[in-house]
Amino acid sequence: MSADTLHNSAHGHDHHDHEHAHGEAPHGSLRGYMIGFILSVILTAIPFALVMTGKLDATTTAVIVLSMAAIQVVVHMVFFLHMTTTAEGGWSFLALLFTVIVIVITLSGSIWVMYHMNANMMPATPAAIAESMSQQ
């Protein structure tokens, strides 16, 4: 049984090396996982600390929190998902690029259109009527 398992894994390893030559997704190393983990801890701890203590003003905090999230997504992609531009002959990176473009269009479009719908087509409340009267 154990010899069989050993043979299996040894064979698997050979095959794996063979696939590597064909541009199979690269695999991580202990160092890579640890770097990714430590970076993630830092990039998570700082936003939580900033929001929970409220040391900086809201706008600065928002900018830092959002940019650290964006950096952390890249860190996860590189160190945990082993994303490279050459994995799978570049097809997985192309798929990722396409997805990111669709996400940006979906998110910015929804927020933009719906914000204007909210701002311009809200049913008139007494407060809004009073405000428009005072502007005239």
Added chain:
Amino acid sequence: MSAQTFEATANGETPLFYEVEEHHHPEGSSTMLGFWMYLMSDCLIFAILFACYAVLGHSYGGGEGPKQLFELPLVALNTAMLLFSSLTYGFAMLTMERPGASVRAVQGWLIVTGLFGLAFLCIELYEFSNLIHEGAGPWRSAFLSSFFTLVGTHGLHVTVGLIWLVTLVAQIGMHGLGQANRRRLMCLSMFWHFLDVIWIGVFTIVYLMGVLG
């Protein structure tokens, strides 16, 4: 050697050439790319749920908002659980890739990963039940509907990942670390890390930005 053959019909029509043997693709050689495509389409589902939350997230319906409802220490703990589980899954993959890897060691790391995942789910369910007891269930306002849909969908993915993980622990126990099982473990690895990436979006957009105002 020749993979080609032809048929010439009796009445002298042009011979028809076709390949008898298919191109040789090693079994499972396209699985990782296919699974990546699935993850990208799953990403689009989450993108749409994030867009819903971005649009509806300020419609409190006269009820309480994120500032009153969310407990950041709990969310920080949850984030830590998921991050630890990502690291331990990485250790499981490293153990698997070592030549002559022992099934027990891989199973051990997978179980640790599963326990972190389970802790994440329990904390999330505790948070949900607290919210519902406070009268802030998904029916209360558009903000809470979109919150429960987004975070709940992520939680559902983690649940499915846990079921998959338990299945694979049993499967490598029965059949060892063969080529097929390695491929399955690599797919689950991508799925698990992907869920952690989505969670970055959730804790940033929903919790941190929500509490910030």
